[in-house]
Amino acid sequence: MQDAKTFIKNELKDYFSPDEISSLTRLILEKEFAIPFADILAYKFNHLSDAEMQKLGEIIGKLKKSEPIQYILGETDFFGLTFFVDTSVLIPRPETEELVQWIVETVKKESIKILDIGTGSGCIAVTLAKKMPSAEIHAWDISKDAIEIAQKNAQKNDVEVFFLEKDILQESVSDEKFDIIVSNPPYVTEFEKTKMQENVLNFEPHMALFVPDNNALIFYEKIANFALTNLNRGGKLFFEINREKGKDIVCLLKAKGFKNIERKRDISGNERMIKAEKAH
Numbered sequence: 001m002q003d004a005k006t007f008i009k010n011e012l013k014d015y016f017s018p019d020e021i022s023s024l025t026r027l028i029l030e031k032e033f034a035i036p037f038a039d040i041l042a043y044k045f046n047h048l049s050d051a052e053m054q055k056l057g058e059i060i061g062k063l064k065k066s067e068p069i070q071y072i073l074g075e076t077d078f079f080g081l082t083f084f085v086d087t088s089v090l091i092p093r094p095e096t097e098e099l100v101q102w103i104v105e106t107v108k109k110e111s112i113k114i115l116d117i118g119t120g121s122g123c124i125a126v127t128l129a130k131k132m133p134s135a136e137i138h139a140w141d142i143s144k145d146a147i148e149i150a151q152k153n154a155q156k157n158d159v160e161v162f163f164l165e166k167d168i169l170q171e172s173v174s175d176e177k178f179d180i181i182v183s184n185p186p187y188v189t190e191f192e193k194t195k196m197q198e199n200v201l202n203f204e205p206h207m208a209l210f211v212p213d214n215n216a217l218i219f220y221e222k223i224a225n226f227a228l229t230n231l232n233r234g235g236k237l238f239f240e241i242n243r244e245k246g247k248d249i250v251c252l253l254k255a256k257g258f259k260n261i262e263r264k265r266d267i268s269g270n271e272r273m274i275k276a277e278k279a280h
């Protein structure tokens with residue numbers, strides 16, 4: 001019988017690049033079958049049982065239909081932590097790790113109050129809670145299913161986050177004040193949708209991704225307005241952004257009176273994040 005590594009390679013060679021196959025092999029064997037990476041490299045693991053081979057066959061079948069490996073395995077890593085994911089939440093992206101890193105680097109004060117709007121899997125909120133143990137973290141999402149996943153992720157990573165099911169497009173008043181408001185809102189335009197890959201389009205929640213072409217900044221506008229009333233003086237706003245929209249979002253924030261507006265590129269060189277400060 002073939003070993004699992006060769007089996008995966010043969011099955012997937014017409015569907016993925018060799019690099020992608022290597023990382024898929026590692027993820028499947030490590031996460032699904034608990035085989036340590038060193039053993040995978042050394043071909044040291046024993047052959048899989050019949051039941052395990054059947055499971056592997058199912059996984060391969062789903063991959064061939066473009067289902068993302070993170071949904072197949074039900075979890076993914078983000079900032080060194082593990083998060084449950086299903087199709088009700090976006091798969092956490094490396095760009096978002098960079099946004100979290102920027103916040104952690106920027107914030108010097110310990111006991112602050114942070115709000116994450118559109119938390120999805122909770123990856124931003126839970127990671128911030130882990131990195132800033134004295135901060136009080138709140139996180140909202142319009143989706144009840146997303147909030148359930150995010151809650152499980154807070155438990156899994158042993159942190160406290162105050163979750164609330166809330167639609168920011170409806171929310172206009174709240175008495176609560178925050179020192180930081182962060183959001184990775186939907187920002188892919190309907191036009192850009194046509195260029196997206198099947199694994200995203202057919203599986204990830206469209207509600208978390210897409211905005212109308214003629215109102216692409218709808219979430220930035222709403223969240224900036226909310227931040228004007230609900231950030232403490234000197235409080236900061238952090239956004240993940242569509243790389244094509246940096247200039248427009250800077251204009252929007254300037255017009256609303258935010259100061260010290262900074263844009264930041266991600267590791268791929270795309271403008272991906274914005275930070276702004278509330279002036280008064």
Ligand code: GLN
Nearest residue numbers: 184185186187188208209
């Ligand atoms: N970066 C994600 C993607 O391109 C989009 C995230 C979002 O819309 N907030 O798939």
